Amino acid sequence: MQRLDDLLKDPLVLQGLQLLIWLVIIILGIGFLRRLAKNRIENISIRYKAQKGIEIIGYILIAILLLVTFTLDSVRDYTIIIGLFTAGLTFTLQELILSIAGSFYIFFLRVYKPGDRIEMNNIKGDVIDIDSIYTTIMEIGEWVNSDNYSGRIIKISNAFVFKGPIKNYSMDFPFVWDELNILITYDSDLELAKKTIMDGATELLSDYTNESKTNWAKMVQRYYIEDAKIDPSLAISLTDNWIVLNLRYITDYKLRRSVKHRLFEKIERSIKLTKGKVKIASTTLQLLKIPEVEVHVK
Template sequence: MQELFDFLNTPMVSKILGMLFWLIIILFAIGFLRKLLKRRIEDGAIRYKAQKGIEIIGYALIILLILVSFTFNDIRDYTIIIGLFTAGLTFTLQELILSIAGSFYIFFVRVYKPGDRIEINGIKGDVIDIDSIYTTIMEMGEWVNSDNYSGRIVKISNAFVFKGPIKNYSMDFPFVWDEINILITFESDVELAKKLILETAENQLSDYVLKSKAKWEEMVKRYYIENATIDPTIAINLTDNWVELNLRYITDYKRRRATKHELFDAIQKAVRQTNGKVILASTTLQLLKIPELDVNIKK
């Protein structure tokens, strides 16, 4: 027993035991405060941010505790050991270290936040959680058409914020441009078609246009970017089969599919009311009649 006591009283062991004691206290405090905030805060967004703040403060205290335990005392006998240990640990856990650094970068630089729609590492979806290592995304696309959830939850390492581009659909400008093509026959009244398509788009998208113009003005002031056309526009393209009217418009990034459906539905109703002045085109085949042959057979 005396040898055990002597071993526990050595400076190095005392430091390690003291550090483990405070480490347990900090981890317990993080868990207790997270549960307390979960019960006390009703707003989901505020509760989430408060819990993540507690985690970051706790991790910072743990790092500070390790530095205080091994730095601000006499470490001349342990310099080589600590150096080799740190180098080996850094090499082994480089992905983990990058992920933790990425989490700090995400929170402080505001690359994205929960609720944003992003595309990172080739995966698109809505961010539903960000922890110290992973970003959790509700995936969109893949086998599902348009911007619909596939049902899969994807966890992406936070280290990817340093490795490639991050496409954010909602950070500063929560609107996207989209296009639809309306095909009409050459016999149709093109000017009438342009007019009714533009009027339909302006009626359907008036709220988006007003809100997006205000947001775009903020973008122009904040970034080095030229002004853009927010109102719906039409471009004409002539093909071998029909006249193609390309409608370009702006919509909320979460309502891209719904907006396209509403526009197509309203446009086809407006076309029907023209009484044949505007006709929607489709691929057609023209069959030529085979000429009659008069065959006389001489015996």
């Protein structure tokens, strides 16, 4: 008991116990406030932001507590030990420290947020959660075509924001350019084909075009970027077999596949209405019959 009493009188031990008690109180407080926000706030977006805000405030309080504790006069004699311990801990937990730093970087600089479609570390998908260590992504692509979900949920360390590029499909400009090729024969009416395709594209994409022009104007004001063409455009190229009409257009980043499908349907119906003046080209193989040979034997 005497040894225990002497140990508790040691200022360093006393400060360690106080630090531990405060850490437990802050961690329990974070958990309680997160559950309270989950039960009281119905709006999913506001609830998510409130929970993340509580978590970040808790981390800041812990950092302040550690900073105050280790700068007190009673531990100044242990600066060398603390320095060596901190250096070793930093080296051992560098990935964890980078991940936590990455979470602050993501949050304050708004690199991406839940709901954004990103590609990071060669993984593409929609962000569904960001915590202090990991970013959780609903994967798209891989063994499925186009921008469909694969069904896999992937966790990526937040440290990757410092290690490579992050491709964000929705930040500032939630539209992407896409293209499709229509192949027509050389005996088709080229001008009629161009008009048919452009009329169909303009009619179908008018909402996306008007909406994207407003967003692009903001982009031009904010960034050093040229005022690009937003309206659908058509380019022609000639091959040995057919004429290629390349349609370039803008669309919502989440609706790229469905918009391309509707464009193909509309253009195919419009070409049929030309009554043969415009013909879709295809590879044709012609099989020739071997000529019959008459053999006369004397």
